[in-house]
Amino acid sequence: MKKLWSGRFGKELDESVESFNASISFDCRLYKQDILGSIAHAKMLGVQGIITPEESQAIVEGLSGILLDIESGKVTFSEACEDIHMNIEALLTERIGEAGKKLHTARSRNDQVALDTRMYVKGAVDCLISQLTGLEEQVLDTAEKHLYSIMPGYTHMQAAQPVTLAHHLMAYFEMFKRDISRFGSCKKRTDEMPLGSGALAATTFPIDRAAVAKELGFAALTANSMDAVSDRDFAIEFVFCCALCMMHLSRFCEELVLWSSAEFSFVEMDEGYATGSSMMPQKKNPDVAELVRGKTGRTYGALIALLALMKSLPLCYNKDMQEDKEQLFDAHDTLSSCLHVFTGMLLTLKFNVNAMEKKALSSFSNATDCADYLCKRGVPFRDAHELTGRIVRHCIKAGKALAELSLEEYKGFSPRFDKDIFKALSLKNCIEGRDIPGGPAPSRVREHIQASRKYLASVK
Ligand code: ARG
Numbered sequence: 001m002k003k004l005w006s007g008r009f010g011k012e013l014d015e016s017v018e019s020f021n022a023s024i025s026f027d028c029r030l031y032k033q034d035i036l037g038s039i040a041h042a043k044m045l046g047v048q049g050i051i052t053p054e055e056s057q058a059i060v061e062g063l064s065g066i067l068l069d070i071e072s073g074k075v076t077f078s079e080a081c082e083d084i085h086m087n088i089e090a091l092l093t094e095r096i097g098e099a100g101k102k103l104h105t106a107r108s109r110n111d112q113v114a115l116d117t118r119m120y121v122k123g124a125v126d127c128l129i130s131q132l133t134g135l136e137e138q139v140l141d142t143a144e145k146h147l148y149s150i151m152p153g154y155t156h157m158q159a160a161q162p163v164t165l166a167h168h169l170m171a172y173f174e175m176f177k178r179d180i181s182r183f184g185s186c187k188k189r190t191d192e193m194p195l196g197s198g199a200l201a202a203t204t205f206p207i208d209r210a211a212v213a214k215e216l217g218f219a220a221l222t223a224n225s226m227d228a229v230s231d232r233d234f235a236i237e238f239v240f241c242c243a244l245c246m247m248h249l250s251r252f253c254e255e256l257v258l259w260s261s262a263e264f265s266f267v268e269m270d271e272g273y274a275t276g277s278s279m280m281p282q283k284k285n286p287d288v289a290e291l292v293r294g295k296t297g298r299t300y301g302a303l304i305a306l307l308a309l310m311k312s313l314p315l316c317y318n319k320d321m322q323e324d325k326e327q328l329f330d331a332h333d334t335l336s337s338c339l340h341v342f343t344g345m346l347l348t349l350k351f352n353v354n355a356m357e358k359k360a361l362s363s364f365s366n367a368t369d370c371a372d373y374l375c376k377r378g379v380p381f382r383d384a385h386e387l388t389g390r391i392v393r394h395c396i397k398a399g400k401a402l403a404e405l406s407l408e409e410y411k412g413f414s415p416r417f418d419k420d421i422f423k424a425l426s427l428k429n430c431i432e433g434r435d436i437p438g439g440p441a442p443s444r445v446r447e448h449i450q451a452s453r454k455y456l457a458s459v460k
Helices: 015-021 024-047 053-071 084-102 109-145 165-190 209-216 225-230 233-259 287-310 319-348 353-362 367-376 381-398 407-413 421-425 427-432 442-459
Strands: 150-155 158-164
Touching (some): 024 084, 024 109, 024 319, 084 109, 109 165, 109 225, 150 165, 150 353, 150 427, 158 353, 158 427, 165 233, 165 442, 287 319, 353 427, 367 381, 381 407, 421 427
């Protein structure tokens, strides 16, 4: 097969280099972006009189036919044509003849691949944001049902203070909300049209870059041709956004793995989202949650691979950059599939609210409330803390929860205790009392959920 650059060469590419050099096995995924970009380019070349209107039309029709044929599975790409750009160009010329050879006027694969990749990232961001809003709706629906479901909140994995399941879930809502916003801002920087940068120094042809940008729905033009062909920041940012979102999913999954253990029994996984063991008949394993947690690592790998890929590249385009795509696609696919199964898992999850509340009581999560009670009656907080610590020790020895001591026992520790201590220790009062913005009081969390529904409607 004759190469597009054969004029300069007297010898064929070594066979081993042909497949080593080729990217078609993975960049074929960019066929649609590549064709749409070429259609916009060809239309512009025609309007600008760089090629004739007839040639422009023949190219546009040829490319549209190729797009249809690829989508109906009629096209097989060839490794000899190296990448998606040259495969499409070769197909075009095969189909329409001479005019096909004019498509690449005033263009290089360097600005072409930058364009395709930016278009891909923009589309990927849209898909992921819509998946994330779907997950967020699920989180809100679940939280709304659990405004009064009391559970211990943890620090150092030790029961700390009572919260509600709704409040706990809304913490994840905030993480995913930041992910949505981060993807959105990544898209803004991706939304610059690089075509016209040529190989590196733009072109002497009187092209109309703005027209191409408009046709392809880009908000702006890249401002420097050398940067435009050598910049992959947008891809790195995108993969970073994926990695960070995976980290959030992974933390959620880690909690679900713990909570589904017999030791916690806070949740029960639906049988559709758990697996059995080949040896131990009693087992029900949270494989989905574990796999999401595990797959987080590969998105970190993709991010580090891209950063390392770019760190020593001189301006402008270098072939190293061909290595960006597999990482980019993999990070996108990984996050997308994880969001999909995670949302289903959450939808079918059963929360054992009784076990949660029991744990909140038996784990002294209301000890701070006991100290605060004394503090509100004039005992300096440090002394109240010390005294409550002694009460807890007493409870541990007696095998009782704080609320199970008698008033006499309390009075034995301090005369400031009165019968309203039991009210102060009731978990319901503990959470209702935390009635400040950002706190777990059900009225506050309800407000948070309402505001969040409005937010979701605004990003949809
Ligand atoms: N397949 C190449 C890539 O993915 C396209 C650009 C090639 N440009 C070049 N001058 N070899 O980066």
